Amino acid sequence: MTRFAENTTARVGGPAGEWVIAHAEQEALTVLQQHPLPAQEDRAAARDTLLVLGGGSNLLVSDAGFEGTVLQLAFTGISAEASEGTAVVTVAAGADWDETVDWTVRRGYSGLEALSGIPGSAGATPVQNVGAYGADVSQTLLDVRAWDRAVGELVTLEAEQLEFGYRDSLLKRTTVSGSPRYVVLSVRFALDHRGDETLSAPVRYGELARSLGMEANAVEDERRAPLQDVRDKVLALRAGKGMVLDDADPDTYSTGSFFTNPIVPASAAAGLPEGAPRFPAGQSESGEDLVKLSAAWLIDQAGCGKGFGADLTEGRASLSTKHTLAVTNRGTASAEDLLTVARAARDAVRQRFGVELHPEPVLLGCSL
Numbered sequence: 287m288t289r290f291a292e293n294t295t296a297r298v299g300g301p302a303g304e305w306v307i308a309h310a311e312q313e314a315l316t317v318l319q320q321h322p323l324p325a326q327e328d329r330a331a332a333r334d335t336l337l338v339l340g341g342g343s344n345l346l347v348s349d350a351g352f353e354g355t356v357l358q359l360a361f362t363g364i365s366a367e368a369s370e371g372t373a374v375v376t377v378a379a380g381a382d383w384d385e386t387v388d389w390t391v392r393r394g395y396s397g398l399e400a401l402s403g404i405p406g407s408a409g410a411t412p413v414q415n416v417g418a419y420g421a422d423v424s425q426t427l428l429d430v431r432a433w434d435r436a437v438g439e440l441v442t443l444e445a446e447q448l449e450f451g452y453r454d455s456l457l458k459r460t461t462v463s464g465s466p467r468y469v470v471l472s473v474r475f476a477l478d479h480r481g482d483e484t485l486s487a488p489v490r491y492g493e494l495a496r497s498l499g500m501e502a503n504a505v506e507d508e509r510r511a512p513l514q515d516v517r518d519k520v521l522a523l524r525a526g527k528g529m530v531l532d533d534a535d536p537d538t539y540s541t542g543s544f545f546t547n548p549i550v551p552a553s554a555a556a557g558l559p560e561g562a563p564r565f566p567a568g569q570s571e572s573g574e575d576l577v578k579l580s581a582a583w584l585i586d587q588a589g590c591g592k593g594f595g596a597d598l599t600e601g602r603a604s605l606s607t608k609h610t611l612a613v614t615n616r617g618t619a620s621a622e623d624l625l626t627v628a629r630a631a632r633d634a635v636r637q638r639f640g641v642e643l644h645p646e647p648v649l650l651g652c653s654l
């Protein structure tokens with residue numbers, strides 16, 4: 287029986303009832319036609335019979351596993367049409383995301399380079415509007431082709447219809463307990479293509495800009511660097527934080543960031559210590575200023591430093607020894623072990639700062 291522990295980056299989770307690997311889009315469509323969207327109450331009670339899987343890098347499945355059918359999207363393919371400064375790149379859902387970024391960088395198409403090194407599939411990137419180093423896919427995504435399980439037909443959803451937000455989209459908001467309404471089959475990106483010039487998009491993240499020898503506050507055109515340099519630097523920075531998959535490094539046996547950065551009303555952030563990182567994050571519906579806090583900082587300052595939690599799980603799980611935002615499997619952890627560490631970090635932040643942390647990965651058959 288195929289187990290999630292062997293097919294997810296957190297390396298935990300029990301078996302699935304059935305496991306279908308679709309190597310062609312048509313194979314996926316056949317399975318999808320057999321699994322229309324269940325009624326809302328069945329979805330809420332996690333009674334969907336279908337789970338869609340890409341690379342398993344943002345998923346934490348319970349030790350009991352999942353009784354239904356796992357549909358793993360493994361069909362690949364990438365092509366581009368370049369004209370007048372723009373390259374429209376079409377990529378199949380099952381394509382490896384980092385290989386996709388590498389492909390665009392090698393052709394001199396800019397816009398995805400800061401998203402180098404993120405694990406998983408191209409089709410999953412719009413789901414939580416994957417982002418890093420000041421970039422996210424909403425900045426370049428044109429549209430997605432998807433199967434709408436509610437009506438049983440193919441649809442094209444344009445970027446505006448996807449209602450992207452911070453680690454959020456319509457695709458994510460219409461997924462209930464791991465049960466998605468829309469299954470992305472391919473994604474199109476509009477990237478910059480300036481002929482022989484192979485410079486990156488303007489770097490938008492201080493740490494990355496500094497490591498490339500740029501002034502973080504310089505004008506846009508002074509924050510461009512050769513595409514390959516930006517990709518290499520991002521990969522190096524990420525590796526230093528355990529954020530590039532590495533079989534030899536248990537700090538990467540995780541779902542990446544376990545918590546999103548909390549967005550709270552400015553009044554709620556006012557009581558935080560002076561040094562707490564905070565960034566403007568728009569306004570609430572009632573017009574109050576919102577600020578984004580750093581979950582990693584809050585966890586660390588709540589007494590849960592790097593490596594925290596090993597004593598709670600006899601060493602089987604802990605926060606990464608490189609970064610406080612990743613809950614890691616030290617080799618023999620269960621899903622419950624990872625949740626034990628995550629709960630302890632969440633509770634410590636709540637007690638110390640009164641701020642609620644929310645999980646970033648999809649939790650299936652378990653909760654915090």
Ligand SMILES: Cc1cc2nc3c(=O)[nH]c(=O)nc-3n(C[C@H](O)[C@H](O)[C@H](O)COP(=O)(O)OP(=O)(O)OC[C@H]3O[C@@H](n4cnc5c(N)ncnc54)[C@H](O)[C@@H]3O)c2cc1C
Pocket residue numbers: 295337338339340341342343344345359379404405406407408409410411413414415416417418457461464466468469470471528529530531538540541542543648
């Ligand atoms: C070491 C590490 C570093 C990471 N760094 C980052 C980072 O910097 N930024 C970031 O944003 N994320 C990061 N992540 C999280 C993760 O890599 C991304 O969320 C990624 O896009 C998940 O892709 P996946 O194919 O593995 O999705 P899966 O884990 O297979 O699926 C995740 C969810 O998306 C759904 N899904 C998957 N494919 C589709 C599809 N085609 N259509 C509809 N729904 C689908 C699944 O049903 C599930 O609910 C990191 C993870 C790890 C392990």
